[in-house]
Amino acid sequence: MSNTNKRIFLSPPFVGAAERAAVRAAFDSGYVAPCGPQVDEFERRLAKLAGRKYAVAVSSGTAAIDLLMAELGVDETWTVVAPTLTFVATVGPAFHRGAKLVFVDSDATGNIDISLLEKALESLRGKILVIGVDLYGNCCDYGAIAKLCRKFGAVFVTDAAEAVGATRDGRPAGSAGLAGIYSFNGNKIVTTSGGGAIVTDDRGLAERAKKRSQQSREKCAWYEHREVGYNYRLSNILAALGLAQLGRLPAILRKREANFKWYAKNWKGDLLAPTPGANHWLTVALLASRRERDRLLRRFAAADIEARPVWKPLHLQPIFAKCRVFGGEVAKALFERGVCLPSGTGLKSCDFARIARCLK
């Protein structure tokens, strides 16, 4: 069927008969709850994918980050360092806990600038958490960040929400630091409609995160609580959806890479260069100026095609105006020049024909 009249979305869910059958089987099994065999199996598969010993499946990537903050006891005595070029959820849970936020500029890949991170860490004292982010499916420099965190006594976790299936120097996304997190939101490379996970090698962390995600109930016949937890567990029905998606991951990654290659051939301007091992979640075009960016966005909008500016850097967000930032100009320029292009797994040649007309 021709797609000429349908809206083309940026990165819509790519689901079909396999996902429907998996969800139906979970439904028919009676495990219509935030526990069940599919959740257990999903966790086993996620741990393997991440090269980690444990995975804890939860209701969103944001919930996964929040559970890590709870584990570390992040509060107003902590400083949380993150790249400025990321989605707000990277730092939202730390913000809610009163931590001091410090932002660091990007390098040319869009990921955190390692020399500025070093400067930031040199200037900070006390309890420090560094959240590395794998921007648009390009893993940040795990080795370099881990080294700096060791040098300055900071805790390191990875926000690999956008990077499921990606690698860096042969290591899976989310495999660095104390723990990593994934998102399975509807727009992500693998979706459970909404969902997330913590991946870690720390058994105690995994057990405590799982307990906290289930209201921190003690093992007891009645509801006994030594602490107050959260209701963050992933539904078994959604884990079934996630399992079917993981079954397709190699094909999804091949298609995303093919999308990137199509843009590399057909877009005459610059693209944000993916790091080796990227999952090509979103391909980003770099225009000459903010005016050119807005012109391209208007062309897409007129053709009923979804495209978006790059994340607005967090240090430019009104809510974070008082936060310290190291650098900031590179991320600002990427925001002013960058357009996230339609990158869905389901893009067909008729969609690319429409996209091509906007790119001319």
Ligand SMILES: Cc1ncc(COP(=O)(O)O)c(C=O)c1O
């Ligand atoms: C970098 C980053 N961190 C965290 C999140 C939060 O994930 P979720 O939407 O599953 O809560 C997202 C995605 O939306 C993200 O892109």
